[in-house]
Amino acid sequence: MHGLIKMGLAGLGLAAATALGADPAPNGITLPEGYKDWRVLSVHHRSDNGTLRAVLGNDVAIKAAREGKTNPWPDGAIIGKTVFKGDKHDRFPTATEPVAFVHAEFMIKDSKRFKDTGGWGYARWLGAEQKPYGKDASFVQECIGCHTPVKDRDWVFTHPVKLP
């Protein structure tokens, strides 16, 4: 439905993504509002795909992280990864900096709603156009597969940083 409205708006030259938000993921999860303004849980660099990541948390996640209550994370916690293609900084050659936004992906803790997937709902939106990832709801099996090595840490790779 959003897609159809967006096509119409695109024809009118309107900024549909801003006006209506991103389409939901194939599993029904909607893009968490205001994630751009969330606070930092951690920072990662991946050498296998040359990406930099800022791992953000909503208020529930940040509170849990600061109190060390993350195994399990509380219901209501949302962890967001903003992922960027990295490249050499043009004036600091030993530094890698973000050069393009790749995607934003989320884990949403709701032990009832997502009881079939370890208590977490997974979703990802690709690029500046925020295209939902996955052909159908089965895409979450890919998420689960990758996260299985940290099943004993409530499925979360991120170790939240401690700032003084």
Add this chain to the structure above:
Amino acid sequence: MHGLIKMGLAGLGLAAATALGADPAPNGITLPEGYKDWRVLSVHHRSDNGTLRAVLGNDVAIKAAREGKTNPWPDGAIIGKTVFKGDKHDRFPTATEPVAFVHAEFMIKDSKRFKDTGGWGYARWLGAEQKPYGKDASFVQECIGCHTPVKDRDWVFTHPVKLP
């Protein structure tokens, strides 16, 4: 003065840093309050010293970045770098994650107060104990030296990321 009080409090087993805050930097700059809660401007990885950095901005800096008004940055903008020693993630070997907090460092834009140093005040606090960096106020020459390659970008290396 803070130092003396802290020694006394340390003798009593009190958490002095929490009770009184960090000592000011040798140039008189005080630790910006609440920087832990600031939003993300960018993320860097440095291969020369194996560190990961979350670059944060206060509200003035975030607004300027989102509006693309960063050359020059407006007075009142503060850019904070939180720096961590990175190491291989224990369950994701191609990922580098923070394993220890190294320091927090700041650039504070005030074109009048800091007119002798390009409009920016520089300060850094080391480690969890937040020890001010520098023996005396001349430490800023080291900051200026490193930032000179980006003098034409108002002395700032960071290219703020754009999140959809």
